[in-house]
Amino acid sequence: MASFSIPIKLILVLLLSSINSTEAEAEALLNWKATLHKDAQTLLSSLWDGSNHCNWTGITCDRTRSVTNLSLAGYGLRLRGALESLNFIYLPNLIWLQLGKNSLYGHIPPHVGNLSKLIFLDLSYNNFFGSIPLEVGNLRSLYLLDFSTNRLTGSIPASIGNLSNLEYLYLYDNYLSGSIPNDIGLLKSLSTLQLWINNLTGVIPISIGNLTNLSSLFLSANVISGSLPENLCIGGVLTRLAVDHIGLSDNNSFGEVSPKWGQCPNLTSLRISNNNISGKIPFELANATQLGELDLSSNHLIGEIPKELGALKMMSRLLLSGNQLSGKVPSEIGLLSSLEQLNLASNNLSGPIPDQLGNCLKLFHLNLSMNTLGGGIPSSISDAIALQSLDLSQNSFIGGIPQQFRKLKSLEILNLSHNVLL
Incomplete structure (x- = not known):
C-alpha cells in the first residue's frame, strides 16, 4: 500500500488520562483523522465508517466501549517531523498499540512511558531514530516490546529490567551500541530475546543465565567479545522448554564450546559461526538430542569431528567449514x-x-571442498538422490566420476575441479 505524507504536528502517542467518555475517544480519533493528508483521510474514511467507533478497522473496545487496542500496522501511514514536538491524542486504558510496518519516523517520545496499562507495544519496521527512552521501563504490564528494524541508536536502557512481565523483546536490526545491560537478567518471564544486527559490544552478561524461561537467544551480527558463556544450561535455564535456539554468529567471541552445552536437552539450533572460537568440538553435544542445526563454521576449531554426533537423529544442518x-x-x-x-x-x-x-x-547440499580427502569418489553418494549441490573440489580424489551419478536427477551444481580425476 502506498505511503501517505501527513503534514501535521500530531502522532498516536496515546496517553492515559482522566477522560473516561467514549464519545471523547471517538472525537479524538476523528480529530486526528481530520488533520491527515487527504489521501490518508480517504483511506481511513473507508476503514472508519459509521457512528460506532468500536467497529472501526484497527479499533478494539472493552465492554464499556472504551478504546483498548489500536492496530494500524501495515497501512503505510507516514508522519512528517520529529515526534517529540508533536501533540497527543488521549485515549484511556489503552493496552495494545500496534503501528509496525508503516513509514513512521522521528524519536520515540518519552511520554510513551505513561501508558501504564499497555501490554503490547509494536513500533517495528519503521524509521524511528534516536535512543530508546528510559521511560519505557515504566511499562511494567508489557509482555511484548518490539522496536525491531528501525534506526535506533544509543544503548539499551537498564530500565528495561523493570519489565517483569515481559516475554518477548525484539530490538534487532538497529544501530544500538554499548553492552547488553545486566538488568536483562531480571526479566524472569522472558522467553525470546532478539538483539541481532546491532553494534553491541562487551561480553554476554552472566545474568542471562538467570532467565529460566528463555527459549530463544539471538545475538548474532554484533561486536560482542569475551568468552562464550557456560551457564546457559546451568541452574535450569534452557532445560525445561520445547524449543530452544541460540544464535551468536558474526561476533568476536572467543574461548571454547563448553561441554556443558550438551546439558540443553531441548536445544534445537546452535549457531556460533564467524567468531574466534578455538579448541575441539565437545562430544558431549551429542547429549543435546533435539539438536537439529549446528553451525560452528569460520572459527579456529581443531581436532577431529566427534563420531558421537552421529547420535543426533534430528540433525538437518551440520556446518563446520572454515576451521x-x-x-x-x-x-x-x-x-x-x-x-x-x-x-x-x-x-x-x-x-x-x-x-x-x-x-x-x-541430503541436498554436500560440500567437502578444500580438504586433503583422497581415494575414489564413492558411487554410494548417488544414493542420496535429493542432492542438488555437490562440491568435492580442491582435494586429492583419483579415478573417474561414478556412472551412478546419472541417477542424481535433482543435481544442479557439481564441482569436481582441482583433483586427479581421469
Whole structure:
C-alpha cells in the first residue's frame, strides 16, 4: 500500500488520562483523522465508517466501549517531523498499540512511558531514530516490546529490567551500541530475546543465565567479545522448554564450546559461526538430542569431528567449514537420517569419503571442498538422490566420476575441479 505524507504536528502517542467518555475517544480519533493528508483521510474514511467507533478497522473496545487496542500496522501511514514536538491524542486504558510496518519516523517520545496499562507495544519496521527512552521501563504490564528494524541508536536502557512481565523483546536490526545491560537478567518471564544486527559490544552478561524461561537467544551480527558463556544450561535455564535456539554468529567471541552445552536437552539450533572460537568440538553435544542445526563454521576449531554426533537423529544442518579440523570424515554421519546440509569445506580433513554418506537420503547440499580427502569418489553418494549441490573440489580424489551419478536427477551444481580425476 502506498505511503501517505501527513503534514501535521500530531502522532498516536496515546496517553492515559482522566477522560473516561467514549464519545471523547471517538472525537479524538476523528480529530486526528481530520488533520491527515487527504489521501490518508480517504483511506481511513473507508476503514472508519459509521457512528460506532468500536467497529472501526484497527479499533478494539472493552465492554464499556472504551478504546483498548489500536492496530494500524501495515497501512503505510507516514508522519512528517520529529515526534517529540508533536501533540497527543488521549485515549484511556489503552493496552495494545500496534503501528509496525508503516513509514513512521522521528524519536520515540518519552511520554510513551505513561501508558501504564499497555501490554503490547509494536513500533517495528519503521524509521524511528534516536535512543530508546528510559521511560519505557515504566511499562511494567508489557509482555511484548518490539522496536525491531528501525534506526535506533544509543544503548539499551537498564530500565528495561523493570519489565517483569515481559516475554518477548525484539530490538534487532538497529544501530544500538554499548553492552547488553545486566538488568536483562531480571526479566524472569522472558522467553525470546532478539538483539541481532546491532553494534553491541562487551561480553554476554552472566545474568542471562538467570532467565529460566528463555527459549530463544539471538545475538548474532554484533561486536560482542569475551568468552562464550557456560551457564546457559546451568541452574535450569534452557532445560525445561520445547524449543530452544541460540544464535551468536558474526561476533568476536572467543574461548571454547563448553561441554556443558550438551546439558540443553531441548536445544534445537546452535549457531556460533564467524567468531574466534578455538579448541575441539565437545562430544558431549551429542547429549543435546533435539539438536537439529549446528553451525560452528569460520572459527579456529581443531581436532577431529566427534563420531558421537552421529547420535543426533534430528540433525538437518551440520556446518563446520572454515576451521582447522583434521582426521577422517566419521562414518557415523551416515546415521543422520534427517541430514539435509553437510558443509565440511576448508578444513584439514583426510582419508576417503565414507560410503555411509549415501544413507543420508534427504541430503541436498554436500560440500567437502578444500580438504586433503583422497581415494575414489564413492558411487554410494548417488544414493542420496535429493542432492542438488555437490562440491568435492580442491582435494586429492583419483579415478573417474561414478556412472551412478546419472541417477542424481535433482543435481544442479557439481564441482569436481582441482583433483586427479581421469
